[in-house]
Amino acid sequence: MTARKRLRALFFRGVGLAPGNQLRLLQSGAEFFPALIAAIDTACAEVHLETYIFSSDLTAGTVRDALMRAAQRGVRVRLLIDGVGSRELPAAWLAALETAGVSVRVYRPLVNGWRANPKSLRRLHRKLAVIDARIAFIGGMNLIDDYEPVRFAAPRLDYSVEVQGPLIVQIHRSARHLWRLVALTQLQPDDERKPPPLEPSWPTDGRMRAAFVVRDNFVHRRDIERSYLAALALAHESILIANAYFLPGNRFRKLLKKAAARGVRVQLLMQGHTDHRFYQAASRALYNNLLMAGVAIYEYQASELHAKAAVVDGHWATVGSSNIDPFSLLLAREANIVVDDADFARDLRQRLQQAIARSAPLDPADWRRRSLPQRMLSRLAYGIVRMLLGVTGLGRRV
Numbered sequence: 001m002t003a004r005k006r007l008r009a010l011f012f013r014g015v016g017l018a019p020g021n022q023l024r025l026l027q028s029g030a031e032f033f034p035a036l037i038a039a040i041d042t043a044c045a046e047v048h049l050e051t052y053i054f055s056s057d058l059t060a061g062t063v064r065d066a067l068m069r070a071a072q073r074g075v076r077v078r079l080l081i082d083g084v085g086s087r088e089l090p091a092a093w094l095a096a097l098e099t100a101g102v103s104v105r106v107y108r109p110l111v112n113g114w115r116a117n118p119k120s121l122r123r124l125h126r127k128l129a130v131i132d133a134r135i136a137f138i139g140g141m142n143l144i145d146d147y148e149p150v151r152f153a154a155p156r157l158d159y160s161v162e163v164q165g166p167l168i169v170q171i172h173r174s175a176r177h178l179w180r181l182v183a184l185t186q187l188q189p190d191d192e193r194k195p196p197p198l199e200p201s202w203p204t205d206g207r208m209r210a211a212f213v214v215r216d217n218f219v220h221r222r223d224i225e226r227s228y229l230a231a232l233a234l235a236h237e238s239i240l241i242a243n244a245y246f247l248p249g250n251r252f253r254k255l256l257k258k259a260a261a262r263g264v265r266v267q268l269l270m271q272g273h274t275d276h277r278f279y280q281a282a283s284r285a286l287y288n289n290l291l292m293a294g295v296a297i298y299e300y301q302a303s304e305l306h307a308k309a310a311v312v313d314g315h316w317a318t319v320g321s322s323n324i325d326p327f328s329l330l331l332a333r334e335a336n337i338v339v340d341d342a343d344f345a346r347d348l349r350q351r352l353q354q355a356i357a358r359s360a361p362l363d364p365a366d367w368r369r370r371s372l373p374q375r376m377l378s379r380l381a382y383g384i385v386r387m388l389l390g391v392t393g394l395g396r397r398v
Contacts (some may be wrong), residue, residue: 017340021165022206025319025347026139028155029146033059035162039131040066046198047077048175050128052085052321053142056093060143064093071101078102078179082124083109085142105182107333122217125332127160127321128175133200136163136171138212138337140244140308140321152273152303157242157355159309159319159348161337165206172200174214174335208341215322215334224322224336225329229255231312235264238314242269242300242307242352245276246283247325247385253286260294269307269356272299278381285382291364298359305355308336309348317345326385 026032040047040063047070054060071077079097081089083106097104107124130136139160146155163171176197183189215224232239232255239259246268248256260266268290274280287297308328309319320336322328339345 016170017209017211017338018166018170019209020202020204020206021163021167021208021210022203023165023208023210023337023339023341023344024162025344025351026137026160026162027351028158029059029141030155032137032139032141032158032160033062036129036137037062037066039129039135039137040070043070043075043077043131045075045132047075047132048080048128048130048172048179049078050080050124050126050175050178051143052082052123052125052127053144054079054081054086054089055142055144055148056088056090057145057148059145059148063143064097067102068097068100071097076103078175079104080107080124080179080182081105082107084123085125105179105186105188107182121327121331123332124178125321125328126214126335128171128335130168130172130175133168133172133198134164134202136168137161138163138171138321138335139319140306146303150273150275150304154303154358156304156306157300157302158306159351161319161339163210163337165202165208165210167210167212167337168200168202170212172198174212178333208339208344210340211338213318213320213336213338215329215332217333221330224320224334225252227318227336227338228252228310228324231310231316232256232259235259235312236262238265238267239310239312240267240269240349240352241310241324242305242355243310243324244271244306244308245279245323245325245328246270247279247286247382249326249329252324253290256290256295257293266295267356268295268297269305269352269359270297270299271305272301272360273304275304279385281378282381282385285378287362288364288367291362291367297362298356299362300355300359302355302358307352307355309352311345311349311352314349315340315342315345317341317348319348 067077079102127139137160141158141160213223214220308322311317317339318336322334322336328334
């Protein structure tokens with residue numbers, strides 16, 4: 001085995017890469033929603049769709065209508081939404097979906113309102129669709145318009161991956177398994193017995209190696225985190241991470257700083273505009289230490305950054321739903337695609353570099369000179385987040 005092959009084996013340690021896939025990177029809603037709707041409109045037998053947020057805007061309405069059209073022509077359509085993220089979905093929309101024949105289930109529905117306890121924090125954060133067991137979409141995009149709820153001049157920055165190939169087997173199996181699990185926990189009837197489940201199929205000319213990596217509360221509790229850690233530990237040229245909610249644990253931060261110390265170019269693309277100012281303040285408590293270690297940090301200014309993506313050394317790449325924070329890495333159900341392909345990594349890197357060009361670089365000296373109230377707010381926010389983790393029993397692990 002060559003040194004390069006040994007390095008790749010270490011990079012993807014614990015991740016089952018499947019060869020022969022066709023992958024297409026989709027950026028923001030302008031690329032994602034037409035591809036998703038086209039796939040649903042060609043469905044012949046089955047549609048599985050999972051999302052954290054199902055909004056009630058016009059863009060989400062086009063997906064709702066596609067699901068209803070599919071159900072009305074006899075396709076078995078299953079929609080799994082999160083009880084917190086989709087809690088504002090109108091009852092009229094749910095009724096219309098169910099009347100059309102769409103099976104709708106709610107992951108951990110709210111009973112007595114939103115409460116920040118350990119159980120209520122375990123959310124369905126995956127954004128996944130698989131159609132006819134032949135094409136799938138994995139990424140970070142919710143079913144919400146790119147310009148809602150805050151209108152920027154540019155669309156929300158996010159990514160998804162269209163998947164065809166052997167990886168479909170795992171994605172399809174995972175979607176079916178979670179659907180049955182929710183039915184079991186909610187004492188709902190299981191409809192798996194009729195009609196018989198589909199046999200996955202795919203084109204034969206795919207050439208990309210990729211893995212479907214999930215985070216759950218059972219046997220895959222740390223898989224996404226370990227994929228990141230292995231890539232950071234072995235990086236020798238470059239690390240580029242774009243992440244909406246960035247609050248990594250101590251080990252993750254140490255690996256970033258060690259990589260910078262050995263000459264790796266480390267770039268972090270973070271939110272400049274945020275829908276959670278308190279959480280952003282907590283993240284900024286970590287910036288000074290990283291900047292002093294030689295890590296470059298940029299805050300995206302063109303619009304809201306919602307991406308969860310990374311490229312390492314020009315061939316390792318990941319896109320998915322998982323933020324680099326304790327809630328994604330230790331609590332929520334997440335799904336990422338990990339890719340070993342130079343062309344895919346190059347495409348993602350070019351798009352992220354274009355985003356960096358529309359971002360504000362943080363100067364280490366200027367960051368140290370932030371006002372005392374700003375520094376105190378960040379420390380307070382970080383301390384409160386740590387306290388919340390302590391309440392959930394996860395504080396010792398980050």
